[in-house]
Amino acid sequence: MRVLLFGKNGQVGWELQRALSYFGEVIALDSDSQNYCGDFLNPEGIHQTILDLKPDVIVNAAAYTAVDQAETDQQTAMTVNADTVGVIAKAAHEVSALLVHYSTDYVFDGSGQTPWQETDAVAPLNVYGQTKLQGEELIRQYCPKHLIFRTSWVFASRGKNFAGTMLKLAKERETLSIVADQHGAPTSAELLADCTALAVRHCFYNKYGSDSQHGSDNPDCYGLYHLVAKGETTWFDYAKYVFDVARASGIELAVKDVTPVATSEFPVPAPRPGNSRLNTSHFEKTFHLTLPDWQLGVSRMLAETLGSTS
């Protein structure tokens, strides 16, 4: 089976390089790739890449993820998160590939306290959310053979993450104020990549046991899913959890007072939703999986990174 991966060096893309490797041939691209175009600011090049490679599966982990910057750089965000995604969807349909894509809780307005279901009304609060929603809609329009995973609060050991930033601050300062009125589930890139591989496998379940034609035997699986770790927290409680794990591991922290504050006390260009909870029942039922608690991924990431931050 041939898999084409876009955005190979992002948090999720990096983990996907590992998780998708079991499918056989994985061609992983980023915006600088030389042999094939992986630059989403060059939609014609992306289209040609797909026609040339004729993959069985396309996994798109590339995105414009600078949420605040998107408010003033709308055109680039729209090109990367929507227009080029539409080009990929059309090309995927042309070559009969399964298209896997990631979206976000930011498609919702963040109201209420109930975890959002896939069927709930969308109303993004910021430009990033609008562009991601537009990307979803183009995929639905042009490529019925798709898996779209809406996720939230993604972290990875590689690169910068919330836990690392909080630990750095907690070593330097005695007091910290952390937002306590946004609710969601920190979700590891590792979990997303593993679940993606299992879901793709499910879509192709009978196919590659019997013959090697292009196509998929499980069209009932196609569609939109919410995919996050189990449980919920706030940035405030997430940070406190990180501090507890760090102290239990023998890391000395200067911080003495951690104060919960409202989102309004940290004004940022892009409004953030208060309720980022996502209901994952549809994903778990369809793919026969039980998602782990968010603490599992965070503890694993801390175990891997604490040594280097101490």
Ligand SMILES: NC(=O)c1ccc[n+]([C@@H]2O[C@H](COP(=O)([O-])OP(=O)(O)OC[C@H]3O[C@@H](n4cnc5c(N)ncnc54)[C@H](OP(=O)(O)O)[C@@H]3O)[C@@H](O)[C@H]2O)c1
């Ligand atoms: N991070 C979160 O908290 C979060 C939450 C909800 C949903 N999501 C979604 O999850 C998916 C993966 O996110 P992530 O956290 O892995 O994002 P990430 O770490 O920011 O990675 C995004 C990747 O996209 C690439 N990219 C950006 N502009 C590009 C362009 N013009 N052409 C080609 N590649 C380009 C980046 O490459 P360069 O660095 O080389 O530009 C980077 O490798 C995205 O669809 C995102 O919207 C993320």
